[in-house]
Each structure stands twice: as C-alpha cells, then as structure tokens.
Amino acid sequence: MFEYIVRKLLQTIPTIFGVALIIFILFNLVGGDPTYQMLGKHANQKQIQELRHEYGFDQPKYIQFVQYLKQIVTFDFGRSYATKQPIGKMILRGIGPSLTLAIPAFLLTTFLSVIIGLFVSYFRGTFTDKSVVVACVFGMSLPMLAYILFGQYFLAYKLGWFPISGFEVTFPERFEYVMLPILIWVSVSVGYDVRFYRTAILEEVGQDYVRTARAKGLSEPRVFMKHVLKNSMVPILTNLVIEIPMLILGSFLLESFFGIPGLGSITIDAIHNSDFPIIKAMTTLQALLFIFGNLATDILYTVVDPRVRLK
C-alpha cells in the first residue's frame, strides 16, 4: 500500500507541473496589468517603475514562473494586489466559512441522493420512479442564480425563515447563516446525483448475487442497503471525487449573494479585480485538491471493492 501511495504521489508531479504551466500561461502572460489599479487615480510614471520593480513584474517571464513554482511548493502565494494581505492568511481565514457551507451541504446531498437513488431503483419502472427522475431533472434545469434570487427574496425576506445575508464566526449562530445556502445547494445538486446513482444502482440490481441474496430470504431493504449499496460504492465514489473541487469554488455564487466570506467570494473578488496572485493560488489549491482527491479515491476503491488491487 505504502509504495503505491508514493508512486501515485510521484505521478501527480507531472500533473501539478502541467497545471502550473497552464495557469501561468493563462494568467501571467495574458492577464491585465495590475499596476494601475494598485496606484489608484493619481499614478505617475515613476511610481509605476517603483511598483513594477517592487512586485517583480519587470523580471523575465521564466523567472516569474520559477517563483510561481516555488510559491506552490511553499504554499506562500505572496500578497494580494488589491488588499495587500498575505494570501496564505486570507485562504486560511476563508476556508472556515467555505467549509461551514460546503461540508454539510455536500454530506446532506450525498446522503439524500443515495437514499433516493436506492428508493427509486427499488421502484424502478413504476410511476414513482418516473416522477422522481423527472423531478430531479426539473431541479437540474434551473440555473443556480435563479434559485438564489428567488430563494433569498421569498424564503429569507418575504417569509423571514432565514437571515437574508451575513455571517457569524461563533459556532451556534454560524449555522443559522448558512442554512438557506445549504438548502439551495442541496436542491440544485441532488437532482444530478440521484440520476447518477440511480443508473449505478440499477446496474447492480440486475446482477446474479442479488438474486442469491433474495434466495437466502433477505428482505428487500437489506438486499439494497447491504449488498447492492456496497457494490455501487465504486461509481458513487467516482462521482464524489468530481464534486470535491466544487466544494470550494462551486459556492462562489452562494457566498457572494449571502455574504459568506469564504474562498468562493474571495475568488470572485479576485476575478473582478484581476487580482492574479489570488486567482493563481485558488486555482492551484483547487487542482491540488482534485489530484489528491483522486489519489484518496483510488485507495478507497480497495477498501470498498476487494477485487481492485493496487497495481
């Protein structure tokens, strides 16, 4: 197991290098020049020289790339152009609120979609199956922005069930503020997951071992919960990995509309202000998360399915 992990980690290096290269090319060579924004209304030529020197914009590109690689390794992305705050600290501050929103939403979505997936696969072909699938498709077809606008206006303002916006750091109140965003996130993503898991489970239901389990006298729920579920864990895990990057970035709409100072809203500001260090940091963070997420899933596969050997 251990050498497998080491080998896999070594394999991630070319991917990380590839990601860094693409991000660098896209953002550095091409992005806008932040000097004017940083100097405000009254810039003059001399100040611009000083600034370019200070931030190293005047260095040749490949040195900047090496610096960027160093940043990835040391995880110190320097300072944001707009707020002059050290980015590492900003990320640490942003992770808390982001995960307060993302983790419960992610767990609830997965829990619900697996349960509904099982329920629908049990009733496959019947009216409930068709109606649940169509309902899921309904849920998927609306853009997230529409959900947010309507949700905030009706649920938060008109009915007053939830706070309209804002965030609280202390523990109990914190969840009040993320309640509505979680509700919106879940109702948007449950649809997609249910359909995905339904196909995965239906794939398993037709297998012979299910018939054997029934022949043993097991009740339907037990057959589904124990036998079918464990077998469909592999496709379920694959889907979860794809959603990991969404954990942080996927909620940038929710964060900016509900005033949650998470990584998503930091990224949005960075995009609006062409604040490249933050965009680079966030994209790199996302990419690393995705790569290690993949690694974790490969290992989890062996736990879930003994046939999978760590070759």
Add this chain to the structure above:
Amino acid sequence: MTSNTGATTIETLSEQAALIAPKGRSLWKDAYCRLKKDRLAIICFFIIIFYALVALLTKIGVFASSWEDAVGPAYQPPSFDSIQLLFGTDIFGRSVFYKVIHGTRIAMSVGLVSSVISIPIGVLLGSMSGYFGRWVDDIVVWFYTTLSSIPNIMLLIAITFVLGKGITSIYIALGATAWVGLARVIRGEFMKHKERDYVVAAEGIGASNVSRIFKHILPNVSHFIIINLSIQFMAAIKAEVILSFLGLGVQGQPSWGVMIDDAKLELARGVWWQLAGATVAMFFVVLAFNILGDSLRDALDPKIK
C-alpha cells in the same frame, strides 16, 4: 426417427430462422424503434427542434430582429395586449419577449458551436489514446487530467481573458474545455473494442490502423457521442449564465445569462418578469436535453435491453 438428408435441413433451417426471428436491426434502428415508443422523449425532441427553429429564424432575422427598439415604458409588467409586451419590458423599455427569443439564438449557437468544437477533439484524442496506447495514451491522459483538475469556471474565465470578451471566445472557451468528458469515454471504449474479434479480424484482412479506427471501431462507439452531445449542449447553456454573471458573457446583445444578471438588480424592486422569462425559456430546453439524453442513453445502450 426419420431424418431427412443433411443438405436440405440446412436450407430449411435458415429459411425458417429468417421467418421467425425478428429482422436483424442495427443499434440505431433498434434505438429508433424504442425511442418511438417513449412519448416523453418524443415531446422533448420536438421541443429541441422548436428551439432550433426559433434560433434559426431569429438568425435570419425573421423575428425579434428589432429587440433593441423600445416598445413601452421601462419596467412595464407583462400584459397580453401585444406580442411584444407578453413578458413586459426591461430598463430601456425593450420587449423582454424579443430578448428571450434572441437569447434562444445565443443559447443554441453557444451549445451547437461549442459541441462542434469539442466533439471532434474529444473523439480524435480519445480514439488515438485508446487505440495506440503507450506514449500517445500517456500524453493525452496527462493533458486531460491536467486540464480537468483545473476547475472549469477558472479555465473559462482565463480563456475569456485571453481571447477578450464576446461570443466567439465563449465558443472557444467552452469547446476547449468540454472535450475531456467525451475523450475519456471514447478512450475507455476504444481500449475495450480494440481487442474485440471483429477488429482483429479486420486487421487480419489487411485493414490499416486508420480504417480500423474510423471504419470499424468508431461506428460501434458513436452512440456515446450523441449522449455526450446532449450533456455538452446543456452544460454550455448553463455555463453561459455563469459567464454573464461574471461579466465575461455575450457583449452588446441579450442572452439568457445577461437577462438573469440584469434581474439580480431588479428582483428587489419587484421586477420579476425578466428573470422569469429567461429562466423559463432556459428551463424547457435544458429539461428537454436532459430527458432526451437519458432516453437516448437507455435506447442506445445495448446492455439495458
């Protein structure tokens, strides 16, 4: 037990077999028959055709070409007294109904062109890496793993930074990032099919690599392309909304994303029709693609008979 002479039995056998067994149907004809029975899929198919028609006609300029002219006072609520005012008016008094129709054209063109870009790339790279394997496979896999580990939104933003704002850069941005899913599927299928007997047999009779890929294997995996097309189309339409929210969307002409982005300022003051118009229009076509994609997958997937 009388047994007639060997020779005759064979002929009668094949004749009878021909009579009784259902005519051999290709995957596509079989899928077509199955789809014909699925009423829901038919409805969705016609919805998509209707949207495509509207998009085409607006392109030619048959309707909604005058979306820019003011038809009434600003923010007039929907009323039935004229077709233009069906969905009310926006901040400049322009007809929201015309803007929705114009948005259809944008959405369908975004979906179509980005698919036209991404599908050939996906098929080409997928088939090459699946078929040839070894270093070709490693490069392609490295490329698309790298590309897919960068969050999609950031990639779209970066590319639109590079190409400047506007619809062409959306086409290219979506096209350049959407081929990954198809490439992965096609690669998997090619790896499976290249060892299949019919391919080895084709090699036996001297078929070259290229013909094996395109003449033999590709037709057997082409149903994945259709399934992916429906997903890709839908994803493109939704991506356009996010891009417009970030200000990187279509410039100078109305699209659903732009209308929804406008709505974020208007809903608070009770102007709901622009948001409702765009969302409803988008909802039906995305719904249609979803359902059609599903029934296509069920109809075309040989396993689920």
Add this chain to the structure above:
Amino acid sequence: MTAAGIETNNREKILEVQNLRTSFFTEDGEVRAVDDVSFNVYKGRTLGIVGESGCGKSVTSLSIMRLIPMPPGRIVSGEIIYKGQDLLKLNFAQMRSIRGNEISMIFQEPMTSLNPVFTVGNQICEAIALHQKLPRRQVRDKAIEMLQLVKIPSPEKRVDDYPHQLSGGMRQRVMIAMALSCNPQILIADEPSTALDVTIQAQILDLLKELQDKVGMGLILITHDLGVVAEVADEVIVMYAGRVVEHGSVRQIYSNPKMPYTMGLLNSIPTLSRDPTGKIKKKRLETIPGIVPSLLNLPIGCRFQDRCTYVVDECRRVEPELREVPSNKQSDKLDMTGFSHLIRCVRDV
C-alpha cells in the same frame, strides 16, 4: 389435470405443485412462460426437470421461491403446497422465513452468484444468523462446518476469502454450503453444473447426491443435460414451451420414451459407442429440426407439431392432454419407484 402422484413409493411428499401458471406481461403481450405445470417432491428423492433453454424450467423454480420479478412477471394461478400451506398465499415476511430456511436454491453461474465485495464466510453467516438465533461465535463455526461438509479444503482459512479468490467449482460448493446452512427441506438446483467443466461437474453432482442421502432433503435438479438427469434424478419431467410433455421415472423415460420430443432429445446425445472391432463408431448426430415456437404466438394444438415427425391432423387441431401411458409390459409393473408414466401426445403407444 392433476398429476396422478400416487404415493406408491415409501417416501413422504414434502412439496406439491398444482397447475402452476406464471406469465410475463410485456408490451408485445402476455408470455405464458409456465403453463399448467404440476409435480410433487418427495423427501430424499430427486426430481429432474429437463428441457431446452426457454422452456420454462427456471421460471418454475423461481416461481416456487416466489422470486419472479414483479413487474413484469406474475404467478397467474396454481397452488404450491408446502407443509399444508400454499406458498402463493403467504405474505412477504412468511415467505422470507421459508426462503433459505425451508426451501433454498443454487444457481447456474457460480462466478457471479456470490457477492464479490463480501467474504464467503460473511455471506454464509448471514443466512445462518438470519434464520437461526445463534450467538455470533457459533454462527462462524457453523459456517466453517458447512464448508467442511461440502469438502472445501482448509475451511478455516477459506472462510475469510473473497469469491474472486476461489475457482468456479469452489464457489459452487460455497453456494451449496450456503443453501444447506439452515438444513432446508428442499434444495432447488438450477443448472448447478452447466457452467463448470466436466470433471468438476461430476464432483458437484456426486456431492449433491451424497448430501441428499446424508441430510435427506428433497432435490429439484433443473438442467438441459439429459446425461446429468439420468445419473442423479429419480423422477423426470420433460418440459417444452412452458408445458410438461412427459413425466415419469428415470427408467421409464430413458428406457422407453413415448413423447417424440423426448425421443428426439435422447437421440441427439452424442454417444461414444464402439463397434465390435473396438473402433469408435462415428454416427451422424441427429438433430430436431426447427426451433422452439415463440411463446407469444403459440400454434393451435400440440406445440411440438412443426418439429414432430409423427405429426397428424389431430395434433394441429387440439392440444393433447397429459395422459398416462397404458403400460402392459411386466417390466413397467415392477418399476420400484411406483411413478406413473404420463405423456402429452395423441400417438397410440
């Protein structure tokens, strides 16, 4: 038409299937997979059900276990009497207490019939724990004991193996162990050896026979292989297109088959017989012309008419009833098994 089923033999009748009808309701219409099948199962005796694939033998077994997927399938009518109860009237909970406990079943494909992600022991213990209230420790011992019973080497180690670590034969033995773990009254074996190669096939069949003598359960053996039936079964039913076409003891069916379809089947078995000079006689294989009629549009009259060489006009008019073969020969009388010999053919015998 009820089977005669005279209790002439000295065995106790444990299962009685009467006029079982199971059909599948597809868009194209009702497919009567099992059409008015009746038979009995006796303690310690083996009933062989033979027929080409698609003749309804597996559907019959699944109907007994009530494992027919609903929709589209449904048991239309008939009775399955077991210990005085009609299994078709039981509710789900009662039926579940019978499955695996009183009547259990093994399947054809050992490679896929075991759940790949659970250890073999876990799957056996599950059956035991479900039906018998035993403390955990004992459940595991019982499982190991069962593995020993089915002659799996070093069962203590094997119990923690995963299915993919065992060979086809081994897995079929595990299936048998699992099925017999709660010493059921009846074991239904649906083509248990078909997927295995010949040598393993023989071992599995001997094992079944041996266990039957030891445990005394009734065995229903479903196969398309006449050789297997001849070896293992006491009583045989030949099925064709959902109907029982011949029913009798092994000796009656093999030594003097009356139904043209059965005769056709018997003739198509490749036999390695040597001519007097010791050279292997090469005989041209005989085949039954044509194929099984589609259950959707069955011909009027006898279902075998298109392929039967003795076909007469009457065969095309009305489907013959299952009738008893008037046996005048002394040898039949002495048939120890006491089974009557029934056929569904108008041919005068």
Add this chain to the structure above:
Amino acid sequence: MSTLRRFTISIFIGIFVFSLIGICGCTFKSKTDSSNTLHLSTPSKIKGLDPIYADDLYGGTEVSRTYEGLLQYHYLKRPYTLIPNIAESMPDISKDGKTLIFRLKKGVLFQDDPCFKATGGKGREMLADDVVYSFKRLADPKLVSSGWWIFDGKIVGLNEWREAASKSGAADYSKEVEGLKAIDRYTIQIKLIQRSSQFIYALAMSFTFVVPREAVEQYGKEFINHPVGTGPFRLAEYIPGAKLVWVRNPTYRNELYPSEGAPGDKEAGLLEDAGKPLPLADKLIVQVFEESQPMWLTFLSGKLDLTSIPKDSFQQAITPAKELSHDLQSKGIRLIKYPELDITHFSFNMTDPVLSKNKYLRQAMSLAYDEDQYIEIFYNGRALAAQGPIPPGIAGYDQDFKNPYRQFDIAKAKQLMEKAGYPDGKGLKPLIYATLSDTTSRQSTEYAVKMFREIGVKLKVDTYSWPEFQAVVKNRKAQVYAFAWGADYPDAENFLQLFYSKNVSPGPNDSNYSNPEFDKLYESALTMVDSPERTELYKKMARIVIEDCPWIFGAHRMGYALIQKRLKNYKPHDFDHGRAKYYKIDVPSK
C-alpha cells in the same frame, strides 16, 4: 407492501432531515437589536484598515472610525469648512504661505493595546513625532501607498528622503526631513516647496491619519487588520469580507457635538445633541453586502439603519425604489437627497488622431447624447445634468450657465457631423469604446450605443474588469470611455487638474487634454488663496474646456440615503468619513 416498511422509513429519515433544515431555519427570529447599536452597510469588501492604503471611499470610512488626522471638516457647516481635529487650532501660515506650524491637542491618547509595552498596554499620548512618522510612512516606497500623490513634490526634502529609501532598499525613519520636523513634543512644522492653498485639505484625508509606530512594528504584515488609533471607536470584531464591529473607545478624548451649523440645521433637529460628548452610539455593526439585493432586502426588513447607494461605482446603481413607496414611508423611513461633489463623463482620448483634431465630431457626439433621459432611467431623475467640469456646491460653479454643446439636439449634431467631414457617420470607423463588465456599466453602454447610432457613430465595445479598464485608459488604447471623478477636497482645482497637461495618463488627466493657455491659468490659480479673483479664473478655465469638448459632461449625481426612523442626526457629507460618531440611536422609538 409491509416488507417495505423499513425501507420507506429510511426515505422518511432523508426527507425529515431535509425539512429539519427548513423548520429550524424558522427558529431564526429576526432579533431586533434594541441596544444602542448602529447597523450600517458597506457595498464592497474592505481591503484593510491601514490609512495609507485607504484609497477608496469605503476603506476611508472604516479607517476614520478609529484613526484621526490633524484636521477634519465641520459636520454641519456648508460650504465645507476645515476645523482642527487632533490639532489644537488651525495652523499658523507664514506670509509666503510656505511654512505651516501645527500645535497638537494635549492628552490625546492612543487606544489601549498590548503593543504599548512601555506603558503596560495602556494607550500612550499622541505626540508630534507620531505625526512625522505617519507622514514619512506614507512616503515609504516599500509600502507603495496609493496616497503618496498628496505629498509628492510638495514637502521640502520628502521626495529626496523617498529616493534615498528606494535606493537603499529600506526607509530610514530616523533621518531628518527638512520640510517635516517636530519642533517640540506637541508642535510640527511643515515647509512647502511652493505655496499651495490645496495642501491643507490633504491633512484631513484618511491617508494622513496618525498611526503609532509601536503597533506598525509589532504587527508588521498584520497591522492592516489590527488598527490602533486615537479615534472614537475601537475594533471589537473583524471578519474580513463579511462584518466589522466597532465599540466605543473608553479613552477617547472629550470631543463634543457641534453647537452651531448651517442654516436650517436647527429646524431639522440636527442641533438637539449640541454639546453632548461623542460618540453618541455605543456600538457599530458594519455588514458587507456585495450584491444590492441582499442589502436592500436587509434594509427593508429593518435590520439595517442606513443604506445609501454605492457612490464609488461610477455608474450609479439603479435606485431600488422608484419613489419612496407608501409602505416605506409608513415605517417612518426617510429619504434624504443631497448633491454630491462628483461628475460622470465620457472622455475622448485627445491623443487619438481621429478625435483630437476634429472638435466638430466631439461636439456633435456631445449634442447627440441625451443626458436627461439617462438621468431619468439610471438615477430616477435624481441627478443634475452637468454643464461644465465643476460641480455645484463649490466656488467656480456657474449657476445659470447652459453649455451649448449639452442641450440634446439631433439636428444640430448632424450638421456638426457634416462639418466634421462625416455626414451621417459615413467614412468614420467605429470608435473603440472601453467600459466595465459589471451589470450597470453594460446597461449604460447599451444606452450610449443607441444614442450615438442616431448620428451614424458606431461604437466597438470592449469590456474589461476594473484594473484592466484602468490599464487600457492609462495606456491610451481606447478612443472613448466613460469615467467619473469624486472630489478629494472641496476646491474646483481638484476637477480642473483633470485638464492640466502635466497630469496626462497615467495621471488623473485621462483624456490627455493639453492646452497651453489653460495650463498658464491653472498654474497661476494654484498659488492663489480662495478669493473672487481665483473663482473668476476657475470660471475662465471651465469655459476653455467646455469649448474644446475633451469630455461629454454627464451629471452631478445626487447621493441619496434611506434612513430608519430610529437613526437621528444624519446629515450627508462628501468628505468627513468619520461622521458615524455624530449618529444617535433613538432607542425608545425602536
């Protein structure tokens, strides 16, 4: 289906959890806060709380809650007049106007903070050295402050100090600067290179607020998030990007509410708390709203005491309420409108070959742009069409002057197009028009495109994010672009400097206008004190610019604020960001 019982139960668990979230959401009762707490909002993320980086309106507002400068604006008097803040009195200015001497108030303490190790965490007294240190810090090249322009080339020896610092790589704060000296513990002497009547305004801007050296050195990089000032409030809680909570600074000096104001203030009840010690409110909760819908809904639900539409986004956001709707008035919500010292405008890039030489084209476009309709759509009629570069409310504004090129007249515009050589726009390549990508800018662009199309002028629209937009304008890559300018101090010079040829891009003169005659008048006005002659000069300069049309003058926006019933003493003010100390919560009427 009894065997399904357990199975459906698990489904109900799922649905139950889902609705649990909904229900326990309603337990969230909108807690109305009855304590003496002010709920305010800010439309954009606060970049940090360090005075030298507070270059935007919102950063300045938050910084001025805890930091203070030598001078401040009188809260009520109009036109705006400077009064001492931590200075004891207005400065003594030498005859030649080049030397200013400030005496500090005694006993002004920094708020208590662990960084004051010498006094065991107790806030020490603020001295002249602190003022010198803070001004030098603004000049430190390493810190790259965007406020350096207010001292650049103005104080004797400071530029040289800055040069030395950037060459040696580190700023030496102990080195003496000729024009910036602490004569004794409470006196500061500033020597200017040349007389400037505008310099004094700089001492009321947030860039020059006084910071303690100990805090800067102890907190280093984190100083931006850990303010230590002498002001009325101290930072209690700071969730960057979401919320700031300020509480009363116990060691704040005894500052009183002004007892006299502008005419009409007494009747408006603005002098009720005259003489009361400041700050009147105990606590300030400032919530960040990036999108206007959540801000507006929070205000309507009563959990926000004051909302004003973001001024800094130069395209004023569309006002949520067309008119103050009836139910708002019934809740006692008041709408206050006030002219802002700013001007929106289109700029022509005067270095562009097509536009620079063709005055008629510029004048034609100016005539073709209907400002009144724009004001109606975008500001609900709440703005004043600008006739020239100088907004109303400061000396130099010409009350009854009508700019001949800003009276919407298509026919005249078409004639001018012919005179410009492009009848109906034929032969004129589409003009490159740069704009921002936010929603309001997109809508304003659509309006502009429609307007200029009438006279055949087509626009090629390129949208950019804010920094990119600035880069494009400063590098003179676009031909036409929309901009706005908010006054830094109440003096027409702040607007006229936008046409001074020495300020061309990348300086504030973004239209790169240069006219020697204008420059001569500008330089002579610079050294004059506020007097009728100078105002005459300002008007003359305005006339030159109006004739040359480097800009299409837009509008002087009317800021507007909606105030809940419980908030008292609110008076709009263009510069004094620290005005929260004057607000009062009328608790009983909650």
